[in-house]
Amino acid sequence: MTPQSQSRSSRLLYATIVSTRFGGGSENPLRSALTRITGFYVGAVCGGYVMAKTLHNAQLPTGIPSSVLFAIVLSIGFILGGFAMLATGIFQQAGSRIVMQSMISLMPLRPRQRWFCTMLPIVVIWGILVVFGLSIVCTIAQKLGVSAVMLSLAWALGLLSGMVGLLARRPSSPFIKTVLFVGQVSVLLALFDHLLQSSGGQHFNQIIIVIYAIIALQCYGLIDSYFYHSVGTLHGSKPEHRQIIPKFLPLSAWFLVKLWRNNRTRTSFGIAMLLSLSTAISMLVRGTTFSDPYGMLILGAILAAMFACDIRGTMRRAIPPEAVLLGGPKSLVLSESLGVLFCGLIIGLPMYFALHGSAVSQVLFLMFYLSVQTFSSIVGLFAGTVFVPSAHDTGAQFFSAMTACSTVMLFPRAAQFSHVSVSMQIALWSEAAVTAWALIFVFEIIRRKQYGRT
Amino acid sequence: MRKRQRLLLSVDGLRVRRNARFEINIPFLVVTPGTVTCIVGANGSGKTTLVESLVGLLPPIEGEVRINGQKAHSDNPLVKRAVGYVPDDDTWIIPELTAREYFELLMSVQLPSQSRVLMRRRVEQMARDLIFTSFDQQLGYLSHGNKKKVQIIAGLLHDPHFIIVDELRNGLDPIAIIRAEALLKARMQSGSAIIAATHDLWWAERFADEIVMIRRGHIVLREATATIVRQYGSVESRFMELYNDAAISK
Numbered sequence: 001m002t003p004q005s006q007s008r009s010s011r012l013l014y015a016t017i018v019s020t021r022f023g024g025g026s027e028n029p030l031r032s033a034l035t036r037i038t039g040f041y042v043g044a045v046c047g048g049y050v051m052a053k054t055l056h057n058a059q060l061p062t063g064i065p066s067s068v069l070f071a072i073v074l075s076i077g078f079i080l081g082g083f084a085m086l087a088t089g090i091f092q093q094a095g096s097r098i099v100m101q102s103m104i105s106l107m108p109l110r111p112r113q114r115w116f117c118t119m120l121p122i123v124v125i126w127g128i129l130v131v132f133g134l135s136i137v138c139t140i141a142q143k144l145g146v147s148a149v150m151l152s153l154a155w156a157l158g159l160l161s162g163m164v165g166l167l168a169r170r171p172s173s174p175f176i177k178t179v180l181f182v183g184q185v186s187v188l189l190a191l192f193d194h195l196l197q198s199s200g201g202q203h204f205n206q207i208i209i210v211i212y213a214i215i216a217l218q219c220y221g222l223i224d225s226y227f228y229h230s231v232g233t234l235h236g237s238k239p240e241h242r243q244i245i246p247k248f249l250p251l252s253a254w255f256l257v258k259l260w261r262n263n264r265t266r267t268s269f270g271i272a273m274l275l276s277l278s279t280a281i282s283m284l285v286r287g288t289t290f291s292d293p294y295g296m297l298i299l300g301a302i303l304a305a306m307f308a309c310d311i312r313g314t315m316r317r318a319i320p321p322e323a324v325l326l327g328g329p330k331s332l333v334l335s336e337s338l339g340v341l342f343c344g345l346i347i348g349l350p351m352y353f354a355l356h357g358s359a360v361s362q363v364l365f366l367m368f369y370l371s372v373q374t375f376s377s378i379v380g381l382f383a384g385t386v387f388v389p390s391a392h393d394t395g396a397q398f399f400s401a402m403t404a405c406s407t408v409m410l411f412p413r414a415a416q417f418s419h420v421s422v423s424m425q426i427a428l429w430s431e432a433a434v435t436a437w438a439l440i441f442v443f444e445i446i447r448r449k450q451y452g453r454t
Numbered sequence: 455m456r457k458r459q460r461l462l463l464s465v466d467g468l469r470v471r472r473n474a475r476f477e478i479n480i481p482f483l484v485v486t487p488g489t490v491t492c493i494v495g496a497n498g499s500g501k502t503t504l505v506e507s508l509v510g511l512l513p514p515i516e517g518e519v520r521i522n523g524q525k526a527h528s529d530n531p532l533v534k535r536a537v538g539y540v541p542d543d544d545t546w547i548i549p550e551l552t553a554r555e556y557f558e559l560l561m562s563v564q565l566p567s568q569s570r571v572l573m574r575r576r577v578e579q580m581a582r583d584l585i586f587t588s589f590d591q592q593l594g595y596l597s598h599g600n601k602k603k604v605q606i607i608a609g610l611l612h613d614p615h616f617i618i619v620d621e622l623r624n625g626l627d628p629i630a631i632i633r634a635e636a637l638l639k640a641r642m643q644s645g646s647a648i649i650a651a652t653h654d655l656w657w658a659e660r661f662a663d664e665i666v667m668i669r670r671g672h673i674v675l676r677e678a679t680a681t682i683v684r685q686y687g688s689v690e691s692r693f694m695e696l697y698n699d700a701a702i703s704k
Contacts, residue, residue, distance in 0.1 A: 100548070
């Protein structure tokens, strides 16, 4: 095989992976994938630049040893990388059998080529996150007088460790993986607490080494994924799914039954609940009181949006049988919305209970909670409706999750919440939710009418 | 079509687990070049599991499949290139690519050093044979039958030694079935071995040189089609007899 033919085959293969993972559902998948990726890279650069500018005027604590600073940046990268994997559900693909993977395993490729086909989407997402943080990290480095290159490297490595750590096949359960990740984050936070209390010496160095070791341990995921995805055969046997059918639910709750029976949505819901519960418990254990409990509720909203993104992807993009058989796109959207609202409210509940003590008016707080959860659930559903992130569609999963989460985070800023009363904020959240809901209807109806015309 | 080196596919003590409740046990099986072997059986008897294992997808928990002495479940590119797979699965395509792009990709991966013009000609010839013209349409939007045609071309374009076909006739129109059979026969005459899984006994009788009957993951019959027809009248009668015996003994 000549090097030219080798590189041509690799180029075609990787272009195909990019098309399928990031450009699904469009007329020209490769162009669409490249446009989407470029858009997200530009968005990441702009977002990072805005944050860096804000940071530029802020007062940063000086006198932090560079080893601690590197450890902090590594850990933040680790947490963000891991959270991105959990939010997008990409890590669930680590041990799964998909057709594309089967096709690749039958192709006469070199092991590292085969492995890179699986890693490519993750590399793209990692790149977007690295670019997002680069200007922030460089600003910090400039203000604190440390090497910008080294700090950027720490950021990139931290992100990578957070992402690849979740790729390991053992433990196979997404719940246990999430628990382990949350556990590692808790350990890191506890170590930083110790670090701030200790004033140098051997103990100080030991803590730093432990932090570095936790980050380095994540390499296991990378190595494991290489051994799993580089071989030309699939592993293990197909699992048998036996579902418990909740017979007590009325027929009109069919969508909730569907969500429960679908492995992916069930896992997503479990992970969102787990993150929400662990955050709420840590707030309660620490006994923290918040001056702005309304702002903190956004955390629960982000988790609800994350979950809501996955829902539309459980059905076919065009003409889902669920729509044809059960009353058309309007009926489908109605059922989806009810399901998503129900689950979204449950996901936010732990945060509500953890924070309601800090609120002055309980009625307003409850109304705020309901409006923000409704908004985030509907926005998540809208992002899912646009991208339709089917299982293993890495790009669509990432794009929809990022779109939904950033909308929930940026909406208060865009609507200038700092200048309006809480009751006005509730009205704004609700209005925006209704608008997004109407857009979902429009989107589905147009999609239904456009079917077969391209 | 050129005559090719004679390779042998052999199965020795193969045990493949599909899930916790189903596995197949194939103590011995040899497929010789220039023959058609049909694997027949009822629904859920293990045909597709055996096919996926022969292709190299499902790893064995015991025993092995060897292609001319080389393990089929390995990373050896020569072994991978020796096998062409036509699955009975609508999703076994890359729906985002057009048929042309898909074939280009497979050509570059399967035979990177071969002349692109020659391979394109081969693909075009097969497409003409199968009456497939939708080269510039995304595969995801093709009809079921056209997807099957794409899968057949994709499975044969690198001129493999072993063509493993799962339910060839599913989704194809009558003309395409005849043309696809002719394509496979031509490959067989040039020395390729064809292994076809099917539940269509009439077709198996007409198409195969040898019948392998599988029931609950075990081979219950392996015989030349001509012998079965001579002794029992048809493959169908033999099949029913075996299944009735099994039902009575159960």
